[in-house]
Amino acid sequence: MAQPRVLVLFGGVSSEHSVSCLTAAGVLAAIDPERYQVVTVGITADGHWTPVDRVTVQAYGSVSGLPQVAPGPEALLFRDGPTVALATRRGDKLTDLTSVDVALPLLHGPFGEDGTVQGWFELLGLPYVGAGVLASAACTDKITTKRLLAQAGLPVGPSVGLDDWAWRHDREACLARVDQLRPPWFVKPSRGGSSVGISRVEQREDLAAAIAEARRWDPRVIVEQGVTGAREIECGVLIDRRLGPPTASLPGEIKLAQADRFYDFGLKYLSADGVDLMAPAALEPAQTTAVQELAVAACLALDVEGLARVDSFVKGAEIVINEVNTMPGFTAISLFPRLWGVSGVSYPELIARLLDEALSRPPGLR
Numbered sequence: 001m002a003q004p005r006v007l008v009l010f011g012g013v014s015s016e017h018s019v020s021c022l023t024a025a026g027v028l029a030a031i032d033p034e035r036y037q038v039v040t041v042g043i044t045a046d047g048h049w050t051p052v053d054r055v056t057v058q059a060y061g062s063v064s065g066l067p068q069v070a071p072g073p074e075a076l077l078f079r080d081g082p083t084v085a086l087a088t089r090r091g092d093k094l095t096d097l098t099s100v101d102v103a104l105p106l107l108h109g110p111f112g113e114d115g116t117v118q119g120w121f122e123l124l125g126l127p128y129v130g131a132g133v134l135a136s137a138a139c140t141d142k143i144t145t146k147r148l149l150a151q152a153g154l155p156v157g158p159s160v161g162l163d164d165w166a167w168r169h170d171r172e173a174c175l176a177r178v179d180q181l182r183p184p185w186f187v188k189p190s191r192g193g194s195s196v197g198i199s200r201v202e203q204r205e206d207l208a209a210a211i212a213e214a215r216r217w218d219p220r221v222i223v224e225q226g227v228t229g230a231r232e233i234e235c236g237v238l239i240d241r242r243l244g245p246p247t248a249s250l251p252g253e254i255k256l257a258q259a260d261r262f263y264d265f266g267l268k269y270l271s272a273d274g275v276d277l278m279a280p281a282a283l284e285p286a287q288t289t290a291v292q293e294l295a296v297a298a299c300l301a302l303d304v305e306g307l308a309r310v311d312s313f314v315k316g317a318e319i320v321i322n323e324v325n326t327m328p329g330f331t332a333i334s335l336f337p338r339l340w341g342v343s344g345v346s347y348p349e350l351i352a353r354l355l356d357e358a359l360s361r362p363p364g365l366r
């Protein structure tokens with residue numbers, strides 16, 4: 001294909017809307033204009049798809065505060081004979097009709113990274129970057145990720161899943177299950193992201209409030225036994241089935257200045273004071289290899305395609321996997337691209353590899 005037309009999709013209804021906008025700004029600045037034509041569509045925080053011009057997207061990177069997709073005319077994506085078309089609806093007229101060859105969904109969290117948008121692309125027959133429906137759904141849901149990893153014999157920490165029914169019908173039984181885990185506890189929305197809705201709890205009497213907070217974001221809640229004294233290590237993985245098994249980047253590290261703080265939303269996006277993102281992490285060679293092998297094994301167990309960032313806790317020779325992100329933060333200063341940078345794959349090349357892999361996928365069940 002001479003110059004594939006890429007649909008860059010960003011924003012979305014999840015708590016990670018603004019992060020996704022920043023990712024889109026980073027990707028637009030780096031995508032090779034000689035190789036790809038780009039069309040940009042934002043999803044507003046209430047779920048409307050709307051065209052956003054390139055200049056606006058690139059400016060997201062320099063707005064003060066958190067960028068948002070502004071409301072606008074509806075963008076429509078539909079089957080048009082053998083191709084997939086994108087158009088803008090103005091009243092009862094369709095304008096700016098164009099075909100698209102591949103989608104780059106730069107969406108994080110529910111209704112973006114969780115298989116729903118991926119399912120829409122499958123129905124349209126539109127190739128897309130990243131994990132398929134099942135892997136996207138499994139990796140977004142922390143309860144399911146841990147189940148599948150444990151079943152594959154991979155190390156995960158102890159946790160309990162509290163679904164909506166269980167919590168509403170028998171809180172005491174839920175709390176009794178949590179009592180089996182040592183404090184501190186990490187209480188999380190099972191399908192969250194960017195640390196939104198997560199609490200670190202030390203006292204049993206604070207558990208119910210933390211669960212209520214997590215339930216504001218997701219009726220499925222996971223409570224994990226806190227890992228203490230460990231390093232937070234993250235590893236990039238690229239998966240291209242044409243080339244063989246997944247490949248892992250050098251691992252990186254999230255270094256927090258305060259031992260009792262976790263990597264919360266404020267540290268992630270509001271002020272980087274108090275956190276260092278080390279790329280690569282200073283690890284023993286054996287630790288590096290072990291982290292990389294586990295990251296690859298996790299992607300195979302979860303059947304991830306395209307890309308993932310596998311996050312683990314490392315204490316000496318002991319490693320547990322925390323989570324697998326199928327659309328990790330992807331701005332030029334995010335850890336995922338930086339880790340590939342120090343592993344020999346530049347940011348523009350990374351984007352090109354992902355698009356070319358997506359375009360190479362056969363249609364239908366894979």
Ligand SMILES: Nc1ncnc2c1ncn2[C@@H]1O[C@H](COP(=O)(O)OP(=O)(O)O)[C@@H](O)[C@H]1O
Nearest residue numbers: 186192193194195196224225226227262263323
């Ligand atoms: N079991 C745990 N033990 C210790 N720290 C944790 C644990 N779970 C999460 N954290 C801390 O909370 C942060 C956010 O949790 P995480 O599961 O990665 O959620 P998110 O999907 O929002 O990134 C982690 O980066 C880490 O700092």
Ligand SMILES: [Mg+2]
Nearest residue numbers: 194195311323
């Ligand atoms: Mg995380």
